[in-house]
Amino acid sequence: MGLFGSSAKVYRPAPEVDLGPGSGELYISPNVKAPRVAGLLVKIFVWVLEMPIVGWVLLYILKKDNLINKLVSEAEIPEPPLFTSTHRWEDTPEQNVSLTKPGLSPAERVREAVDCLPTRLESTLAADAPQSSLKRWTIMDFSRAYSSGETTPVQVAKRFLAAVKESSGPTMNMAFFISCNPEDVLKQAEESTLRYQTGTPLSVMDGVLVAVKDEIDCLPYPTTGGTRWLGKARPCEADAACVAQLRACGAVLAGKTNMHELGAGTSGINPHHGSARNPYNVGKVAGGSSSGSAAVVCAGLCPVALGVDGGGSVRMPAALCGVVGFKPTAGRLSNAGVLPLNWTVGMAGILAGTVEDAVVAYSAIVDQSQPSYLRLS
Template sequence: MGLFKAGSMVYKPVKEVDLSRESSEFYLHANVKAPRMAGILVKIFAWFLESRIFGTFLLYILKGNNLIHKLIRDAELEEPPVYNPLHPFEDLKEQDVTCIGSDLTPSEQVKLAVDCLPVSSGKTLNGSDLHFRRWTISDYSRAYSCGEITPLVVAERFLAAVGESSKPPLQMSFFINYDAEDILRQATASTHRYKQGLPISVLDGVPIAIKDEIDCKPYPTTGGTKWLHKRRPCTDDAHCVERLRLCGAILVGKTNMHELGAGTSGINPHYGATRNPYDPSRISGGSSSGSAAAVAAGLCPVALGVDGGGSVRIPASLCGVVGLKPTFGRLPHTGVLPLNWTVGMVGILAGSIEDAFIVYAAMNGELQLHPSPTLPKICFPLLNKTTPINIKLAKSVEWFNDCSDDIRTCCNNALDKLYKRHGWKTVEVTIPEIEAMRLAHYLTIGSECSTSLSSHLQKMNFAELGWDARVALAVYGAFSGKEYIKAQQIRNRQMQFHKNIFSQADVIVTPTTGVTAYSILNDALKTGELDYVNGAALVRYSIAGNFLGLPAVTVPVGYDKTGLPIGLQFIGRPWSEATLIHIAFAMQALCISVYKKPEVFYDLLQKNEVHQEICEAKELNGTRPTSGLNV
């Protein structure tokens, strides 16, 4: 890592750092020094931070105690800063993929994606087999095409379920906003298309929820606040939402989130704590809390989130669903709140990797502003191929093991399954300076959030903010230009380290979080909470995906001793989404038999055996409702 000199770090030049397993580079555990605070304590702390007399002094001490001075501000580095992790496109020659044209419509891309999937028999259904799985996009499409149910009936069941889950005793707080009239209007139009035999795509009539950080008409975009939508009105759909609407998806409302994305618990003092469907006394994770919990609870097979610091992958892991974060710049970011410009990306939360793939296909489009002379290709994985691909996994052992015993055991067992089934070998490597990268990312996302909101904050009444968000913004606003530039030098170093590791392996494998979902305490419900120790454990493995612009996916692989979900994460080379989906598909297939039904779950299709036999008979006669377009 380097040498300490007069209280600061002197980093070795990148070329002198050994990344092998035998490296002398030491793993520095997260040095978080902050007690948990909520209720009156977080109010007092916020008042002190906002005080002109005490605030500056207190913030200086906090940054010093948490090694920001030593590892970032006063550090000596020779690498120049890199301010934007936009990678040049390289042809990765991925295995078993098909590359598609850039001039296709969203529905055409969805059709090609569905054609890459294996044909499902539809026999493994909720309550009718030995294990649990959620209804998929293909299940919805098949049920609609067979006439078993209509999108309108599903929409009515959805509205009833959201209403029930919002009230005592559950109070799950999945959504900030949903419009029954708009949802029923979309569902009626979709039902009419199916009756005519003209669904737009396999997504037609499928309920999809949108994180309240993404523009989606007719809803305001609050960012989890009570004020931001008043200063930044939503005038149109975000690009990703527009493409889903063009595929016929029913957009069912705006999901709850941690206020301003400034936390990992999903506890929002304005709209309620989003509760974990596996145990409503536990957090769902953040900041895309409502999106993950809504998918886990069966309210929709897919939801959109935004991932700036693990904000898709963390709640996906805690809620037992799939979370996919694409390469930085892969999907257009138009219509997303500009809270963090160089670390945030639209991501996908889904009940299965197949559904994440279909929605990823729908949202992909030509990136006209990409500076690379060679535009990134859009490649889809051929999941219907029977010959397995060959993958090499990189594992940083000390980092991998820096988690709870249950997570470590579960994730190592998952890797053993991959090796026994596919022969995929693991290469042990060292990823240096991980704690410095975490702090550099925190500096970056905090500085960008503070800057993006600066004009609004000057005019607002701070009483409109939650107390935990007030603390976060006070800390964010204390970062200096010198600290920000040093953080970007750390970014340069880490991009070079990871490029070296990807010359040895296809992906880096880690647990998704260091802990499973922890308890929601009553004192946090009205003020939010500050729990930086648990927060650091939750983000421990997420930072590289955001800070370095790398694609990553988390897959549920088991449960801890109390029945809470555990996720395994794969971090890929830039632009290697197809390979990540291949790997996640293989991992899912090996773990699906242990998937458990959440404590809070809604079955919107309520299939029965008679209707299932009708659907299977139609498929045997050559009708495949899941194949996409029928126009």
């Protein structure tokens, strides 16, 4: 028996369902009556839902209008459920890979990742790369330029800040960032420059600009999730685990990137901070919800950016912007300091200009409690 004493709706096991022509079986397509809200209305709507009695009544009406009670609450599903594992994962032995030692520092893991990259990659890419007016520098490009004295993190940071200012102006209005603190960026760059001058860079990521989606804690910025109010309701008191690991590698945290409000969409259109535009065509969206992170990598402002992916929020904007989007396997990264907007499937991910950069960045932020990550031998 289902809710309210009615007969339960039984769903047949998926292998037994035949949706082919002439089967007579159809998907139920309810007339969705749920309101579409954004901005201040989201806050008001949540506030009303959390009210006693009134919120319960409203929630019941919404469920009833959208057949939630019929399709879910009254359902009996004759299939075993899927569970999220609570035990430690174990890697299946594979050929041509080896495991790094557990307990390494972020900088040590980055060094091992760089050591395993094919040495032929640089010359092959240089010879085969199509000619273009845009050259995206990789992590290794920056590291070599800093080590040789060709440029410094301070010089790169100044050019980056000038580009952010220009792209945020009324002429371009690219809306890449929600917040970017020039003083903080320059301070980090100055510290990195000093380390290179004394011959003590922390890793190849030292001085490399990394942007952070505004769904991940990163001091000194508030974490707003693309809203106007969440930063006040939930103060940011420390770096997220993945941000702290990047900082330990010397990366220059470049600011908080624009995103679809609360990650609840795939366009990247934000009513408060503008729509993150696609650098390939400013009349098109960058995708979402990690829109700003994908766009800054696409535009060549940062070789790497952090996003958060639940149902494709890293991979979709990566596809639209023509960059690499990587959502790690569940449990590989710590979600500490990441807004729990969809904690069952959402986790930090990486947007990068090349697979090589994604590998290096991943090696920095992988959870230190895990045995290791797989690398090429």
